[in-house]
Amino acid sequence: MLVLDRVGKTYANGVHALGGVSLTVALGEIVAVIGGSGCGKSTLLRAIGGLDAPSAGAILLDGERVTAPHEKIGIIFQEPRLLPWLKVADNVGFGLGERPKRERAQRVAAALERVGLADKAAMWPRELSGGQAQRVAIARALVPRPEVLLLDEPFSALDAFTRADLQDHLLDLWADAKPTLLLVTHDVEEAIVLADRIMVMRPRPGRIFDEIAVELPRPRDRHSAAFDFAKRCVLTALDRSLDRATTGATDEPKAEAGAALWW
């Protein structure tokens, strides 16, 4: 179980990015965090990943405090971030550390097989397409069998077809070991396709504004009426989160905030 207890972050330059976020995520749950730009959602994810320490509050994984990158927490970034000097297979095995060679090779092969890229094992990262590279990054994050997998807008750099394909594929992979997924996104559809719960955040300082449970059976049909309804719910919540935020903050014109939301 992942517990966030009033997690806050104020940067050295005085920007109050995160103002006390509390959230409990059960093992195997998929939670999406959504919000306009600058709402602190990436800051939150980086704090859980142990990459930037929070300035207030605590992050607990199974009761243990997380202050640095944790072995049970994996992270997938917006870009694949493969190491260009390692072949695809070595990239996938990057997080396996000091394990025996044969075990490494087996787990890498199995992971590549699972993401459908077994034939690319001996290639260099630069020879892959964007979608393939991100699948390798997913395999790399899953190979150490994390308990929690953090995803920071993982598919936002991909075209619409590849994105939908990878969303389905991610759910498929999730079903294998059912790790906790915590996904940051600005894509409403992506949040509804993937998540059990959607946390809507509001900016300045970032905090959770609303929580929407998505109780549609999986796999979710992107064109069903229920899906459309869920989409409208999330969009309304997002809209309201920004309205209130802008009445509170005088430094930004309202039209600009609206534009940021309606991408």
Added chain:
Amino acid sequence: MTIAAEANPTRARALSNRWTRPALGLIVPVAAALAWEFIVRMGWASGRLAPPPSVIFATFVDLARSGDLQRNTLVTLTRVAAGFGIGVATATVLGAAAGYSPLVRRLLDPSLQALRAIPSIAWVPLFILWLGIFEASKVTLIAVGVFFPVYLGLMGAIQSVDRKLVEVGRAFRLSDIGMVRRILLPAVLPAYVIALRSGLGLGWMFVVAAELMGASEGLGYLLIDGQQLGKPAEIVTAIVAFAIVGKSTDWLIALAAAPFLRWEDVVRQE
């Protein structure tokens, strides 16, 4: 069918490119050499100060047969090797420290940048006063020449390592040593090899300067000897020897680094 039909001409073009491109580059120098040979043979020019290719070739063979060429080349090569070794070692230590630690960078870099602004040849009189006219001053001058490109190249390369890749290392909980070995070193290597090669180029430049200023052996000595005795063919022979040895040493570095930089080739081929 269309694919097959198109594949053949492309391959044929690639093949012909492989041979015609270097051949094209040879046309001008070979034609110029032949023309000069012809002009001297016809007696239209004496060729006393600018000897024709045949005379240069004969001088080259003579010097090689007497062993003078090999002996002098070896002396010069030893000087470059010593200067290059010292320069690279110092530059690698300081460049790595300045690239890795902002404190070291703030401490050292301004002084080194100030020293870099001095044309290195200007040190020669001082080095001779300090170290004498023999090997030590020559090797030091070469080392100074090699130092700056390697130092700058390595420091810049470390500073410009992709922060996002460093973060991958952090996310996978690499130790400091693991971070250096698995992220920094491979990320820095391409730029480091380029820095080594430009350092070596400067090393060859500075060995000429050092030997011109007083040496009793070495390829630079052959240059001076040829000038003082009025033997232009000897000068050209020494120049050709410089070109051959210089290019070979550069090629050796490239060859040694190639297996580690194979991942880069993917980009170049595209």
